[in-house]
Amino acid sequence: MAEEENQFEEFEQIDFLRDRHVRFFQRTLQVLPERYASLETTRLSILFFALSGLDVLDALEVVDSKVMIEWIYSQQVLPTQDKSNLNRGGFRGSAHIGIPYSTKGPGVLHPYDSGHVAMTYTGLCSLLILGDDLSRVNKEAVLAGLKVLQLEDGSFYAVPEGSENDIRFIYCAASICYMLDDWSGMDIQKAIDYIRGSLSYDNAFGQGAGRESHGGWTYCAIASLCLMGRLDEALSPRELNRIRRWCIMRQQSGFHGRPNKPVDTCYSFWVGATLELLDVFQFTHFEKNRSFILSTQDRLVGGFAKWPDSHPDPLHAYLGLCGLSLIGEPDLKKVHPALNITQRAFQHLQQLQQTWRDNAGSCVGQQ
């Protein structure tokens, strides 16, 4: 490589290449390369990364919101005429099961069709980001579908058929209840019990009891408690200080998810947002964090990768942006650290919730 090229690379590396990232997400929304085929079942979450990414970039105008909204609603598991499938409610990851396209009811009963808790979470977020008013979300079905996923120990399955169960899905459940402003979909106390049980000896959270501390699960724990409004109740000031210490120690240049592991772009958000929720993000080193995130920026196709010199992907592209947003990168929208959508989308949610409360209040015969 010539000397000049190296200097040029260095110069470009410091720059944040907004337009490339916009195009990256646009391409994500159109077509994904074959190697993503294994993510077919979680397609809706990839949509979320792209939409929220564009939102953070303040570039949602490139999206055909109407078309997107229709597609998302087509993933909703609609109640059948006799409502016998209510406890399968929620949103699917994609149409891979083969349910015929439909955004209006009644639904079709299919033995293996159900919502997936992470898809319901990202589906609702995506609708909010696109400015939808959630009026076509069947709240009864979503909450019924959520309720059956919770186990005795407080954790959640992802699907009613059963799957692994752990703290990730508690986070999804808490987010869903928060957005719908209705906590009847879960037993909060049991969830808190499970979260507390996941606190490890080194003062961070594992996926479940006895399991190793990890930045991602710690985010799920803290964000869930914040959404439930129970942070100070569930954790003592000393525990919170210790958790802060474990998280602060995750910064090397960027952040890693566990001790003695390499830094990875996505943890700039998972750990960064946790620190923000715990009110100590301002004590991190912004410059080093930024330098690392930008070192994983793909200068040609846009997006971010988990490590430098690796292929970018939608998840790391989105979380890299969120990491930059946390440190106040100019021209990036602020992100709500617990819900993981922009503050703009969050304000839209708040307005919606106010409308729902006003309407509920004015209903004759209620209460």
Place this chain on the structure above:
Amino acid sequence: MHGRVKVKTTAQQEEEKKKEREKKLKVYVAARDACFSKRKDGVLDDEALQLTQQLLSANPDFATLWNYRREILTHLETVKDEDEAQKIYEAELSFLESCLKVNPKSYGSWHHRGWVSARLPRPDWARELSLCDRCLSLDDRNFHCWDYRRMVVKMSGVPVKQELEFTDRLIGSNFSNYSSWHYRSTLLPLLHPGSPEPPPSRCGGDPPHSCSPPSPQAHFHRVCEEQLLKEYELVQNAFFTDPNDQSAWFYYRWLLGRAEREEVISCAYVSREQERVAVAFSRPVNAQSGGLLLVLDGQPQRAEWRSVHPHFKHSPVWICDLPPGTISDVANEHNLTVHWTEKHTHRDCALYTGRSESWCRDTATDLELFRSELSVEKTSVLQSELQSVNQLQELEPLNKWCLLTIILLMRALDPLGYEKETLAHFQTLKEVDSVRSAYYSDLCSKFMIENTILKMEYAEVRVFSISDRNLTTLCHLDQLLLVTHINLSSNQLRRLPPQFAMLQCLEVVEADNNSIENLEGVYHLPKLEEVSLKNNKISTLADLQPLASCPKLRRLDLRGNPVTQTANVESELAELLPSVADLLL
């Protein structure tokens, strides 16, 4: 989405790859559709097994297919005899091994293996453990594998002692083995439980019967002392061998650690003039929904408790107002008791004749408040640990873990005695671990506040003064309930946060030469008379709003603040703060 490193290829190679991928895709889609139609028709046969196998080899995260496969296997179990079932499940385990070779981090594969192992008529747990060993030798941080190993151990009844020896081997061969230390932390309390102590409880929430269980790792103190001393030795070997690896340091911190304190009422205060009772707890509680009872001269009172600031549902300090005339006559003696029914604890306080106020408290020293990061089992043990780590520090002067641990041990042994050394170590720490220098500054501020509280208590005064210390935040404000004068001048504070409202006895605030722009915490302070905020960043009249809630405020110094440049500032303030006769702009 796993990181994929970039590899350059020629155009021709790209073209060939593309064709290959298209072919693969066609086959995949055909198989998938065949699978779904079979499952929909409720077909559970060998062909279905083969189809799902084909697909899952390509995509082990297709959860629905694992579910279908489980249905098929469950069905086959009913129509085959035990030997055949054994064979089928063993074949399943082989299939899973090949899946795991492709992707050792697939949730679907590990979950399914767990399911199969549990159903095998004649499980071979030794084989499963050996699989884990192989997997961990390739990646000793693969938590899927560790989780699976824990399940196998549980199902097969491997004795804890044996697993502890397993961690001995791993750690012995490589100290830098975070996952092994973690595993050890879960095994040790099982094998060598410490003396029974009341379980650290966390209740403070709404329904008293639904206490959150203590986290399993709250068993800090639950390792018996003899074993603890052996563990100290093991860990010291580890961090002497490789002082830069954090695994051992975190484990060491845990060993030295100690459980949560009991939840008690640390202070009860009563004022005749304000006709108010204030109560400070050892940790934030929610006393709004009941649980806190006031008994005055033997009579239970209908008291309504509130936290000091509307922001807080959970607060260490709660206040209630008594009906006018109840205790205002200084000729009368009164006896108060405050009961915290959640924890069956109480505190008495006698208000003598001629006295305008009274209190009863445990001091920070009594509670060994600031030492409680570490166990206070035996000072001699801590001394010996400090000696060891100091030795290491001489060999490794730039090692941050060493410095942090020394600071910790010093604060456990003698916070005031070691103050100078602690400050020096913090300076070094900020240099060697500059990424976290802001955090260390904050931590140092916290320790300096703790020391100031201790000094104040030894002197038995109610004046808290900590100026020119580069303080960026305030903490332990719940310890300052009785303070009448506070001096925070010449620091780097940006606000007086809502917690500041816990300083219910405050008469004078001096906070000049900071960067204060927010006064939320100067809220309903009944005795506050003087506030000095020279050279801060108060910029709008709205910022001064909280002061209006302090009825006795008569002197306010705002010189050197941007707000003084506001139009009509004098008349606006006269309206906002009518009681302030002495206003300096």
